[in-house]
Amino acid sequence: MSTxxxxxxxxxxxxxxxxxxxALDMPEPDxxxxxxxxxxxFKTLVHERTRFGWILTGLMLVVYFGFIGLIAFDKALLxxxxxxxxxxxxxxxxxxxxxxxxxxxIYVARANTRYDRLSADxxxxxxx
Amino acid sequence: MIRxxxxxxxxLGLGPVSALAAGPDIGAVxxxxxxxxxxFMFLFFVLxxxxxxxxxxxxSKSAADFYAAGGGISARTNALxxxxxxxxAASFLGISGLVYSSGFDGLIYSTGFLVGWPIVLFxxxxxxxxxxxxxxxxxxxxxxxQTSIRIISATGTLVVVAFYLIAQMVGAxxxxxxxxxLPYLYAVVIVGALMIIYVAFGGMKxxxxxxxxxxxxxxxxxxFMAGAVLYKYGFSPEKLFxxxxxxxxxxxxxxxxxxxxxxxxxSLSLGVGLMFGTAGLPHILMRFFTVSDAQAxxxxxxxxxxxxxxxxxxxxxxGFGGIALLMSDPSYFKLGTDGTTYDKxxxxxxxxxxxxxxLANAVGGPYFLGFISAxxxxxxxxxxxxxxxxxxxxxSHDLYAQVFARGRTTEQAEVNLSKASAVGIGIVAIYLGxxxxxxxxxxxxxLAFSVAASCNFPVLAMSILWRGTTTWGALIGGLVGLxxxxxxxxxxxxxxxxxxxxxxxxxxYANPALFSMPLAFLTIWAVSKxxxxxRGDRERAAFDAQFVRSETGIGASGAHAH
Numbered sequence: 173m174s175t176x177x178x179x180x181x182x183x184x185x186x187x188x189x190x191x192x193x194x195a196l197d198m199p200e201p202d203x204x205x206x207x208x209x210x211x212x213x214f215k216t217l218v219h220e221r222t223r224f225g226w227i228l229t230g231l232m233l234v235v236y237f238g239f240i241g242l243i244a245f246d247k248a249l250l251x252x253x254x255x256x257x258x259x260x261x262x263x264x265x266x267x268x269x270x271x272x273x274x275x276x277x278i279y280v281a282r283a284n285t286r287y288d289r290l291s292a293d294x295x296x297x298x299x300x
Numbered sequence: 301m302i303r304x305x306x307x308x309x310x311x312l313g314l315g316p317v318s319a320l321a322a323g324p325d326i327g328a329v330x331x332x333x334x335x336x337x338x339x340f341m342f343l344f345f346v347l348x349x350x351x352x353x354x355x356x357x358x359x360s361k362s363a364a365d366f367y368a369a370g371g372g373i374s375a376r377t378n379a380l381x382x383x384x385x386x387x388x389a390a391s392f393l394g395i396s397g398l399v400y401s402s403g404f405d406g407l408i409y410s411t412g413f414l415v416g417w418p419i420v421l422f423x424x425x426x427x428x429x430x431x432x433x434x435x436x437x438x439x440x441x442x443x444x445x446q447t448s449i450r451i452i453s454a455t456g457t458l459v460v461v462a463f464y465l466i467a468q469m470v471g472a473x474x475x476x477x478x479x480x481x482l483p484y485l486y487a488v489v490i491v492g493a494l495m496i497i498y499v500a501f502g503g504m505k506x507x508x509x510x511x512x513x514x515x516x517x518x519x520x521x522x523x524f525m526a527g528a529v530l531y532k533y534g535f536s537p538e539k540l541f542x543x544x545x546x547x548x549x550x551x552x553x554x555x556x557x558x559x560x561x562x563x564x565x566x567s568l569s570l571g572v573g574l575m576f577g578t579a580g581l582p583h584i585l586m587r588f589f590t591v592s593d594a595q596a597x598x599x600x601x602x603x604x605x606x607x608x609x610x611x612x613x614x615x616x617x618x619g620f621g622g623i624a625l626l627m628s629d630p631s632y633f634k635l636g637t638d639g640t641t642y643d644k645x646x647x648x649x650x651x652x653x654x655x656x657x658x659l660a661n662a663v664g665g666p667y668f669l670g671f672i673s674a675x676x677x678x679x680x681x682x683x684x685x686x687x688x689x690x691x692x693x694x695x696s697h698d699l700y701a702q703v704f705a706r707g708r709t710t711e712q713a714e715v716n717l718s719k720a721s722a723v724g725i726g727i728v729a730i731y732l733g734x735x736x737x738x739x740x741x742x743x744x745x746x747l748a749f750s751v752a753a754s755c756n757f758p759v760l761a762m763s764i765l766w767r768g769t770t771t772w773g774a775l776i777g778g779l780v781g782l783x784x785x786x787x788x789x790x791x792x793x794x795x796x797x798x799x800x801x802x803x804x805x806x807x808x809y810a811n812p813a814l815f816s817m818p819l820a821f822l823t824i825w826a827v828s829k830x831x832x833x834x835r836g837d838r839e840r841a842a843f844d845a846q847f848v849r850s851e852t853g854i855g856a857s858g859a860h861a862h
Contacts, residue, residue, distance in 0.1 A: 251556030
């Protein structure tokens with residue numbers, strides 16, 4: 173670790189730009205990068221995770237801005253009573269909070285199993 | 301509009317200030333009788349955290365120790381620290397006060413603050429950890445020109461830190477007058493001196509543990525209060541709501557959206573600022589470098605989202621508890637000339653920001669009141685320490701080491717400069733806190749969030765996620781976002797009319813993020829597209845190396861624990 177700490181800041185900006193900081197921090201030459209980038213497991217991992225991340229991001233945006241949109245444009249709907257005193261808006265607000273937490277939970281559960289396994293597979297096959 | 305700004309301030313870490321500055325009784329903050337139980341409990345907190353700082357200082361030698369706590373913070377601890385950064389005094393006092401005065405509208409802030417976190421997790425957190433070392437500028441400049449990108453990132457960081465810090469210092473001074481009965485200047489000096497000690501001696505390790513301890517105390521205290529409120533109503537929220545609706549002067553209206561977001565554009569802009577500002581706050585982004593790897597970064601966001609969501613539900617119950625339990629009790633109000641009548645909202649002793657504090661007295665007696673007061677002070681202290689560390693890192697790690705010394709410096713010199721910067725920032729903060737005592741600083745935290753959403757976040761997101769980003773694109777786009785956010789706030793009602801005294805605001809909305817953030821993204825995209833320099837080509841080609849590392853962590857800075 174100490175080599176990296178002293179090595180990082182002392183590298184001049186041009187060298188870093190030319191080769192990419194990542195390449196410099198790694199002792200391996202550039203063809204190893206190509207090997208990873210072209211590796212089928214890497215492609216699967218990146219494709220799946222990126223797609224999943226954007227889908228969940230989209231869901232969060234729709235739910236939150238849907239809630240804000242209703243507050244902005246249809247206050248009467250949110251004032252509707254559900255059961256006793258509590259309004260529909262109150263339940264929707266609570267839903268947004270719980271939804272945000274559940275969504276992060278879904279992502280973490282999938283990342284801990286599927287994506288971490290793909291990463292481990294990738295690193296194992298690169299070590300061969 | 302001004303109401304929106306001041307409430308934005310309230311939500312964002314500025315409750316006491318904004319309400320006092322914007323409310324009818326400006327300057328009428330009366331110093332209360334000295335509150336000894338609160339002072340003793342606070343002193344105990346200070347001694348305990350100084351002990352932690354001493355231990356952290358003994359173990360902190362390298363730059364990694366100073367900036368990133370040696371990378372040895374666990375996911376759960378980091379989650380508490382992130383949640384602590386978020387549960388500011390104003391989240392606690394400001395939002396419960398907002399719920400007390402307007403009911404449902406408090407939820408708009410709670411949800412807005414929370415929903416930025418899933419976005420951070422899905423798009424930023426793991427890649428940030430894989431690419432960076434100490435600051436988010438490390439990540440943004442990974443394949444781009446070090447000098448240019450660090451200048452724009454450090455500028456964005458320092459602007460955010462400066463506005464946030466001024467607001468917190470003024471808030472601390474006002475709050476301590478109310479809670480402890482100490483003079484304004486004492487409070488500002490105490491906060492400034494303690495944050496210098498935590499940061500300069502203990503670095504990230506001490507800053508993290510101060511935040512974690514405070515988070516536990518605050519969560520514990522708030523849980524007790526919400527539990528006590530629900531206990532009085534047989535653990536039936538329905539009964540609590542029914543009592544609140546009967547007691548509140550606005551009646552049933554508190555269960556529905558009110559006047560907070562009368563203008564749809566402003567409400568959307570507020571939402572954008574809250575959501576994406578979170579993803580660009582430098583003191584929060586730094587926390588992702590304190591954990592060992594991307595998995596830990598991922599788990600910290602999950603736990604933190606849970607803790608923050610739980611906390612906001614508590615503040616909602618506390619606000620409603622305040623309505624149900626305090627509004628009918630004249631002892632919490634300044635009585636009118638006839639000695640019996642009072643306005644249930646305007647006349648609360650200390651203003652509506654004191655709802656949680658007064659409720660602490662109502663459900664737990666004077667010692668619990670002292671405890672909550674001490675926790676509120678500790679909260680400000682922990683947040684300003686984090687801000688100071690982020691500012692000091694931008695000066696030493698980004699500006700000094702990479703821009704001025706061009707990488708030709710030693711680790712020790714960099715850390716020493718960082719410590720000196722922390723002292724400098726602390727002194728400047730004390731001075732500014734003193735100067736701004738009677739100024740309206742309500743817009744400053746809103747401005748900090750807008751700059752974070754319009755400069756830091758676009759530069760970071762585009763450099764990580766889009767191959768086409770070049771140095772020119774990121775530099776000019778970040779600058780445009782920064783200037784646009786600042787100019788729009790200056791031309792808005794809060795500054796142009798309220799501070800400069802012009803008759804009409806030139807920018808019609810309170811919050812610029814809806815306009816300034818897309819403008820920054822668009823500029824980065826457009827300038828990168830027309831960038832035909834050879835450096836630009838090299839930078840696009842270097843994306844592959846960055847991409848592999850950001851997605852896999854191969855070659856990432858590992859844990860630096862010794």
